Amino acid sequence: MKLITAIIKPFRLDDVRNALGEVGVNGMTVTEVKGFGRQRGHTELYRGAEYVVDFLPKSKIEIAVSDELAERAVEAIVSAARTGKVGDGKIFVSSIEQTIRIRTGDMGDSAL
Amino acid sequence: MKLITAIIKPFRLDDVRNALGEVGVNGMTVTEVKGFGRQRGHTELYRGAEYVVDFLPKSKIEIAVSDELAERAVEAIVSAARTGKVGDGKIFVSSIEQTIRIRTGDMGDSAL
Amino acid sequence: MKLITAIIKPFRLDDVRNALGEVGVNGMTVTEVKGFGRQRGHTELYRGAEYVVDFLPKSKIEIAVSDELAERAVEAIVSAARTGKVGDGKIFVSSIEQTIRIRTGDMGDSAL
Amino acid sequence: MNYFHRLACVCVSLAVLLPGIALADTLDTGDTAWMLTSTILVLFMTLPGLALFYGGLVRTKNVLSVLMQCFSIACMASLLWVIVGYTIAFGPDGTAYMGGFGKAFLAGVGEDSLSGTYPETVFVMFQMTFAVITPALIIGSFAERMRFSSMMLFSALWLLLVYAPVTYWVWGGGWLMERGFMDFAGGSVVHVNAGVAALVAAIYMGKRKGFPDTPMPPHNLTMTVTGACMLWVGWFGFNAGSALAANGDAGMAMLVTHIGAAAGSLAWMTMEWIRFGKPSVLGIVTGMVAGLGTITPASGFVGPMGGLIIGLAAGFVCFWATQAVKRKFGIDDSLDVFPVHGVGGFLGLLLTALLANSLGGQGFLSESITSAGAQFVEQLIGGLSVALWCAIVSFIIFKVIDAVVGLRVTEEEETEGLDLTQHDERGYNN
Amino acid sequence: MNYFHRLACVCVSLAVLLPGIALADTLDTGDTAWMLTSTILVLFMTLPGLALFYGGLVRTKNVLSVLMQCFSIACMASLLWVIVGYTIAFGPDGTAYMGGFGKAFLAGVGEDSLSGTYPETVFVMFQMTFAVITPALIIGSFAERMRFSSMMLFSALWLLLVYAPVTYWVWGGGWLMERGFMDFAGGSVVHVNAGVAALVAAIYMGKRKGFPDTPMPPHNLTMTVTGACMLWVGWFGFNAGSALAANGDAGMAMLVTHIGAAAGSLAWMTMEWIRFGKPSVLGIVTGMVAGLGTITPASGFVGPMGGLIIGLAAGFVCFWATQAVKRKFGIDDSLDVFPVHGVGGFLGLLLTALLANSLGGQGFLSESITSAGAQFVEQLIGGLSVALWCAIVSFIIFKVIDAVVGLRVTEEEETEGLDLTQHDERGYNN
Amino acid sequence: MNYFHRLACVCVSLAVLLPGIALADTLDTGDTAWMLTSTILVLFMTLPGLALFYGGLVRTKNVLSVLMQCFSIACMASLLWVIVGYTIAFGPDGTAYMGGFGKAFLAGVGEDSLSGTYPETVFVMFQMTFAVITPALIIGSFAERMRFSSMMLFSALWLLLVYAPVTYWVWGGGWLMERGFMDFAGGSVVHVNAGVAALVAAIYMGKRKGFPDTPMPPHNLTMTVTGACMLWVGWFGFNAGSALAANGDAGMAMLVTHIGAAAGSLAWMTMEWIRFGKPSVLGIVTGMVAGLGTITPASGFVGPMGGLIIGLAAGFVCFWATQAVKRKFGIDDSLDVFPVHGVGGFLGLLLTALLANSLGGQGFLSESITSAGAQFVEQLIGGLSVALWCAIVSFIIFKVIDAVVGLRVTEEEETEGLDLTQHDERGYNN
């Protein structure tokens, strides 16, 4: 099994979820994170005190998928999250050794 | 070493922490996340505008443990987090190559 | 490629970001998390009801780096995040199989 | 002075209803205390009342823009009122359609000038607070997508071209007042006016990106409820203050206003409970605003049972109107200004005619009108005239600003939010 | 008219204390202005004051339910007051235990009706705001676990069966008033009443799931402090408004009320500092509420030094009571309504007897009672009678509702929170 | 009684400006109603107004400490005022520099004592609210780093050694009042006083850890805007209440106060727009406070156009001063108390001299001063004397406290935040 971690622009989240649903991924876990990268942050001004905010709000999506599904899932994310502008984010793929569904104790692919 | 990632129902967090303590896991990192899966979300209504909220609040627990402890830790989580209702969550196990304790520079199992 | 996950004290975040920048890491993703470990929490008192809060606010930094850079990145984090007091946090290193830059579709090290 | 002459007419007809209260040309400290307090209450309705009510309803990324709009309108409208608004609305020697310019820059308004039994300075201020809240109400319809500078321009022009003249028509001695149109505290001047401008704005500006598919839930309902409560308490300044004295008229206005608010709230709550299965706090406070907006024109004329009927009617009708505007017509009047204020205000104008001389109501304002039917026609004429003038002029103002500087932020700015793109700041920092 | 007769008795005895203020049958604009203002202030105490005070103390998932309960009680109690509550409490031709029904639906309360020197409409409204806040206070004890519909039922029945009759006993001309029981602004009517009902509710409903092991810290103390401050400023309407005139009595009531609040705050802060090592903001504002609740019955009778003593006593005693209820008795009175309001109100009733005619106090209300000891006994009788009636009737109401429709949400609903399960909405959307 | 003698002088000179208002020794219910209301409004400015205004500006970890400081100062200053502050400021038989001790513990202040046309109890309370807000204003400068106990000590000593005597100088019959120094509602007593103490505090305490490199953005600007709005509405009690009657003077004070606030807001907004490209909500509300602080000393003397000029000047000058203190001098006056209140208050004192007898202003307070130039000199003398006394005594107080118990929290406590380290509680729990 693979763990796909995608950092995306928050307003693309619904599209990504739908795209993943279409390729058969029906579970995911989302975290609100702050990202730092090439995309320029913004400047905030409070009574003349200037703060450069480099960290931008991003959504991190984590999905565990079977090995077969991994590639299609990545493609779905890329196409749904892409705006073409800097800051669209990254996808990291790593492997998971075991998965357990807490409710049933199911293990492996059937736990997904 | 293993990294155990568990997505659980937030109100089970204290029980899971206690159960882990009993098997000897005394460190963990918790993130508030939103989960999407089989469990049905709810509907919110604002002046007649209806929003279906599919993402449910979950707690994500991450624990790094030595290989020997991994199995017992997973069992502890499963038994403490289980309510038997849909949405109880998942556990993912993957391997960590290295662990460092920042304060001391300790590495490996002794850093846990 | 490696995924370096560091749990640090929140007020060291800016220093860690700068230190990472100096060794050539220019992208990272940060999550606000709650940590449980050796560091003692605090007690909160509300009208005589006493709550021991064991979970302390921490920042989790995730950076994907090429294998070569990994060691230097870890060192940079350690030296910038260390205060020498309990609770400075941990670093976990694991391997990533694939990285994709959503904007361009670039893969591997060039996606970082 | 023409204006005082006209005001006197009102006073006389009111005096009939208030035996035992002598008309005085000297300052009464009790009336002055109450009018000072009422003025403060109405300002409190906008700052922070309305600002919070609206601010809680938008998304986090736009909350400051809403507060900023309410606040800057309050400042700008205040200065415009001093400079020329007051004299357009209440200036001496006016025509049937607007006041004369004799009080521009408050010329002649000194420490000793009286307006009835209290200082004219206080009358200027009291009316100013109405001139502040009315354009501020409108912003709810185009929230989350208008450029700040265009919003300022619109509000300034609207105040001078719509609000001030209409005030003159209804309260300053203009043609509607002469005909016997009854609007005690602003059903037409404030609510129909703001509601219609809001509808025009919503249609002209178009929908927010994502409406109605993307959920845009209120980011902080506790803020909205707080604002709603402040509107409620402040509204006593609005309605009971419109008695312009601390007397039985003010007391009855307070009572019926309160009953209207409570009844509107419970009616809306009931509708939600029946229709959606659960009552909501956003629903009940919206019903409250509907009840208050609807009782406003009637608040000096009807009795307690009249207030009850008006409140209940407000809850039912405005609930239905809100559903309709959003679902049937698909108009993105973001914070439902038209169905609540426009529809409510109009409903109140009509019900005033029906309830003013029954169920303990105080009878008719104008002696020339003697039947509820005739008054009903006057109310229709008045309400429609205000709505029409407001719609046309608002449309023209939007058209002109759009052509000259543009109304709407770019799509990217809308996505990022107005707080950062218009004001370089954010509401909340972790 | 019986009621006016009885009111006159009070006025006469008050008049003894206020030489130089003539009793008048005509409207006084100053008194009217102050009573209009006081009414608004007391409504402000509930909406948004109490709603925010309580709302901040619960967990995020229940914040709207608390706001909703305060708001809907305010609406419902207002209408019930108009329909029948007012006449039970102040109606003409009553017995020793309740008023007559002559003023049901406010029959005969017109624009010209006076209550002393100000409109009766304002008296109706002023008393209505007390009828609003008292049931709203109770909800703090069963917060986070009661069904919304049952809460509405309970509040309605309690208002009519407990609040309105007790008001008649104490202020409307009933048996306690006849005996010379002293309660200036509601120590018994409001605070003992609400506190005792809260205790009954907490015991009857049982603990929240997880109490006392699971931490249930206030989700937003800034909201609680904001509400507390609003309670403080609004309380001047409550106490100084209970002078029913803008005179020296109102002034002294304001002064001692303020001193009581400040002293209660500092006393509680000191106790925390000594006992726990650090003073907290939740502590100081709780002390403030205790000080205010305790000074309430005494606020028209004692002098500044009496206010100081009462405030300090309130801080110490209610601090101790709060610890005891929670720790010793293990009762989950969620927001500490009983130890603060019940205990504080009762303490204030007793201290009134001791301090009314010493340290600059204004002496005794009733001429038939001439010693502090005798008055103390009257205060005990009054306080206990109210507590007993309230306890018994509240218990019966709970019993009946529980049997008919059930009181408590399911365990699952409690876990998910009342906001979503009762109202389909959430307080905050990131 | 010396004090009444002196007060009478003021009244007489005011009476010249207010023909038709007879001076009375009997209670006027209208004046009483207004003074009760004004008192409540000024308390509302501190609780919750200022508390929220300041609370929103600090970081999350310190929000409760700010609320706690405002709240506990309010309580402590109230009791100190009753005990000895009032008699220092307004006691009979005083010297040129402080009042006599005849009114310690409010001796002789009974229900019937009058202060002009309203109860002396209300005068005590009205002045108390000023004694509450002034030390509370100061805390903005040392926010986020002072120990709670030291803050309490400082505030208590400062109240008695600086605030109370200065009040006597300016309003109680002291040497500045005798010279003809004009400060209607507290430009010197409140704003210069608080501003200078704030500057001394900021310099003495040193910068917050990380200033100015680490961003310390306001944690919740909606809270700040809410507080700002409450300050605005409450300020009418401050300024129009300072007329001490519900009359034309109060009306004009309300009008010019409002104009000053609106003009200050728009001026600051304009400066930001020009200088930084975007107007901000924090900017506009800061301009409002600057406008209000600056109009305060002038609010009973100038006319509407004077108010406009003062408001605009306030916005421009205080904007510039805020930049300067922070950027040029690198002083960490955390919430900009000195540049807004100190500079604004002083500016207002000077402009009072220039605008009091022009543009519809009401002329000079003192008959012995007949030219704007001479008055300008008096204003300079008065303003500088207050600033000097305040600076010296504040410095000594800090020095002493620092030596005896220490002023600042440890570095670790500063990092963790004052809420947890000083009060064992947190503002928000998820």
Ligand SMILES: Nc1ncnc2c1ncn2[C@@H]1O[C@H](COP(=O)(O)OP(=O)(O)O)[C@@H](O)[C@H]1O
């Ligand atoms: N090396 C990295 N490790 C972890 N996260 C990264 C890394 N680089 C970028 N990110 C995340 O991806 C987001 C987008 O990256 P950025 O460089 O701004 O744009 P792009 O992905 O279009 O090149 C960042 O905000 C950050 O959250």
Ligand SMILES: Nc1ncnc2c1ncn2[C@@H]1O[C@H](COP(=O)(O)OP(=O)(O)O)[C@@H](O)[C@H]1O
């Ligand atoms: N494939 C997945 N990848 C990552 N997280 C998942 C995945 N499937 C489910 N989850 C997480 O687990 C939670 C529970 O899953 P759900 O399908 O609702 O119930 P259950 O685990 O009982 O089958 C989800 O809310 C989500 O956070």
Ligand SMILES: Nc1ncnc2c1ncn2[C@@H]1O[C@H](COP(=O)(O)OP(=O)(O)O)[C@@H](O)[C@H]1O
């Ligand atoms: N086994 C673990 N797995 C995951 N996170 C851990 C683990 N142990 C500690 N942590 C994280 O590291 C933080 C610091 O650990 P702690 O034991 O308090 O201090 P130190 O790292 O100095 O020994 C914790 O708050 C927690 O977030």
